[in-house]
Amino acid sequence: MRSAESALSLSTAAFALCFAVWTLFGPSMRLVAPELHIPASQAAFMKTLPILIGTVTRIPIGVLTDRWGARRTFSLLMFIAAMGAIGLSFSGSPAGLWAGAVLVGASGATFASGVQAVSSWTDPARQGVFLGIFGAGNVGSAITTLGMPVLLDALGWRRTFQVYGMVMALAALGYFWQMRDAPRRGAVRSFKALLAPLGAGRAWRFGGYYMATFGSFVAAALILSDVYIDSYRLSLKAAGALATTFTFTASLARIPGGRWSDRYGARKVMRYSLAGTALALVPVMAGPPVAATGVLFFLSGISMGVGMAATMRYVADYYPHSVGAVGGVVGALGGLGGVALPLAGSWMKAATGSVFLQVAPLLVVAVVALAVQVWAVRRQERVVVADTAGDLRALGHELGKAVDNPKSVVEPRLGNRRS
Numbered sequence: 001m002r003s004a005e006s007a008l009s010l011s012t013a014a015f016a017l018c019f020a021v022w023t024l025f026g027p028s029m030r031l032v033a034p035e036l037h038i039p040a041s042q043a044a045f046m047k048t049l050p051i052l053i054g055t056v057t058r059i060p061i062g063v064l065t066d067r068w069g070a071r072r073t074f075s076l077l078m079f080i081a082a083m084g085a086i087g088l089s090f091s092g093s094p095a096g097l098w099a100g101a102v103l104v105g106a107s108g109a110t111f112a113s114g115v116q117a118v119s120s121w122t123d124p125a126r127q128g129v130f131l132g133i134f135g136a137g138n139v140g141s142a143i144t145t146l147g148m149p150v151l152l153d154a155l156g157w158r159r160t161f162q163v164y165g166m167v168m169a170l171a172a173l174g175y176f177w178q179m180r181d182a183p184r185r186g187a188v189r190s191f192k193a194l195l196a197p198l199g200a201g202r203a204w205r206f207g208g209y210y211m212a213t214f215g216s217f218v219a220a221a222l223i224l225s226d227v228y229i230d231s232y233r234l235s236l237k238a239a240g241a242l243a244t245t246f247t248f249t250a251s252l253a254r255i256p257g258g259r260w261s262d263r264y265g266a267r268k269v270m271r272y273s274l275a276g277t278a279l280a281l282v283p284v285m286a287g288p289p290v291a292a293t294g295v296l297f298f299l300s301g302i303s304m305g306v307g308m309a310a311t312m313r314y315v316a317d318y319y320p321h322s323v324g325a326v327g328g329v330v331g332a333l334g335g336l337g338g339v340a341l342p343l344a345g346s347w348m349k350a351a352t353g354s355v356f357l358q359v360a361p362l363l364v365v366a367v368v369a370l371a372v373q374v375w376a377v378r379r380q381e382r383v384v385v386a387d388t389a390g391d392l393r394a395l396g397h398e399l400g401k402a403v404d405n406p407k408s409v410v411e412p413r414l415g416n417r418r419s
Contacts, residue, residue, distance in 0.1 A: 004121040007179070008130055011114045012137045014074065014175045018107035019140030021081050021164050022050055025101070026141075026222050027148045027240055031157045038094055044346050046094075048339045049101040051218060054108015055335025062112035062328020069181035070117035074110050078172035081107035085165030089158040107168070111331045116324035119316055120182035125262070127316040132258020132309035138214075139251035141221050146244040149237045203326045205376060206314050207333030209270055212369035213307035215337015216277065216362040220304075221247050222342045223358050224297065231355045232290045242294050246301040253305025260306065261313035267377060270314070273307030274370040276300075281363040287356045308334075337365060 025032075025047045033043040065073045084103025091097045114134055122130045151160040224246060228239035261269045280300035284293060311330060319326040345358030 004118075004123070004126070004130065007121040007182070008118050008133060010175060010178055011070070011074070011117045012134050014078065014171055015110055015114045015134065015137030016140035016143070017168060017171050018078060018081065018110045019138055020143040021085055021104060021140075021168055022054055022107040023141050023144045023218075023221060024085065024104065024148065024161065024164055025050065026144060027225060027236065028152060028157050028160070030236070031152060032097070035157075036091070036094060036097065038097070042094065044343065046097060046101060047222060048342055049098070050105040051108060051222075051335055052339045053102050053105025054111075055332050055339060057106065057109040058112045058331040058335060059325075059328040061109040062116065062324040062326070062331070064324075065113045065116045065328075066322060066324035070113045070120075071176060071179045071181050074113040074117065074179070075172050075176035077106045077110045077113065078168055078175060081105075082165045082168035082172060085161050085168060087165075089161040089165070108335060112324055112328040115312065115315075115327040115331070117179070117181075119320075119323045119327075124316070124320065128260075128262035128266070128309065128313040129255065129258040131312040131316060132254040132256070132261070135254040135258070135308050135312060136251045136305075138217065138254070138305075138308075139248055141247040142244045142251065145221065145225070145240045145247050149240040153237070202318060203315075203329055204333070205372060206311055206318075206326070207330045208372060209274075209307065209314070209369050210311045210330045210334035211337035212274060212277070212365045213304045213311060214331075214334035215341055216365065217247075217250050217301070217304045217308070218335070218338025219341035219345065219362055220297065220300070220359070222338070223345055227293070227355055227358065228290070231287065232293075234290075242290075245294060246297045249298055250301030250305040250308075253302045254309040257306030257309030258313060261310045266310040266313040266317065267373075269310040270307055271370065271373060273303050273310060274366050274373065276303030277307065277366040278363055278370065281359050281366070284359050285354075285356050285363070287354070341365065 029043050029047050032038070033040070033046075038046065061073060061077070081104050084100045084106070087103065088097060088100035091100060114137070115131065118130055118134045119127055148160060151163065155163070221243065224243040225236070225239040228234045228242050229236065234242070257269060257273070277300050280296050280303060284296050284300075288296070311334075312327070315323060315326050315330055341361045342358070344361040348357040348360055349355055
């Protein structure tokens with residue numbers, strides 16, 4: 001495999017499978033928790049544990065991928081997650097679930113490896129759309145929200161987890177066999193050089209944008225089935241089908257989002273994305289009819305997907321030589337949003353008794369991210385204006401000296417010419 005297109009297709013397919021495994025507790029915990037006598041509070045946290053593990057490991061995995069290449073790191077992470085999914089199927093106690101969930105979390109860290117794999121093969125002019133296509137691997141969550149309820153009904157949760165694990169193990173072998181790392185440009189960079197961009201506030205600000213887009217996407221994917229079941233009394237299959245309209249749309253929206261970011265710039269696309277997300281979520285909190293709720297989540301999913309692509313275009317623009325490391329930080333903060341936001345939503349539900357207010361944290365983080373972006377852009381524009389004014393003052397000073405004493409400008413040039 002020695003082209004950008006082939007690296008993209010293989011990495012995207014692998015990431016889609018990883019995302020399906022990463023979110024496997026979403027629909028299944030309703031069956032797992034009663035059988036293993038897990039309290040509701042523990043079940044809520046356990047549902048997000050793989051997200052948390054995949055999140056905090058993205059930073060070191062991103063750095064290691066920059067150093068060692070995606071072929072080894074991506075394949076190893078997939079194999080670890082496969083063993084975790086198979087191990088979960090034999091759990092007889094909460095302790096077994098905790099251990100399996102930690103291993104399954106490795107599937108979420110593959111994002112940092114995949115971003116490095118795709119960007120390293122792709123020329124800068126196409127990185128937005130290529131990273132958008134790779135990010136559309138989030139569609140793997142649709143495999144879980146739509147397909148897992150069918151498997152759970154037919155096989156039970158233990159055999160379903162075994163199916164997930166075996167498919168992932170085969171995919172890990174296929175990725176290692178087919179994938180090749182892009183040729184390196186220049187010497188291998190030290191860990192210190194790879195970590196240097198992480199000291200910049202801009203990298204962490206991009207992570208905040210990803211928290212408001214990807215983090216909200218993950219949070220919504222985890223709570224949507226509960227919203228449809230608890231509020232509208234839908235069946236697990238019907239709720240899964242409606243949740244899939246959100247996850248599928250948000251994932252595919254990364255592709256036009258990447259294309260628009262290439263064409264119009266990540267800054268403008270991000271601003272419209274965050275505003276669109278906020279506007280779509282506000283009416284949901286009022287508890288509209290189920291059809292309106294479905295449409296509003298559909299629209300919010302489009303906005304989130306577009307914003308995810310814009311964030312990664314930001315990273316490729318500003319940190320072309322540390323995409324893995326910075327992408328790891330950005331992905332980690334986004335994943336933390338996927339952990340913290342559903343937990344905050346559960347707290348809102350318990351405190352208010354309203355299922356719909358679970359989306360309030362998603363709205364808040366979108367508004368905050370939008371405000372931060374507006375502030376950062378205006379601050380940067382003021383710096384540019386100040387620099388330009390300084391340059392003009394310096395030029396005016398030099399012109400004034402030339403008018404007062406022309407020899408001060410001409411003679412040095414003549415002297416250089418004579419020499």
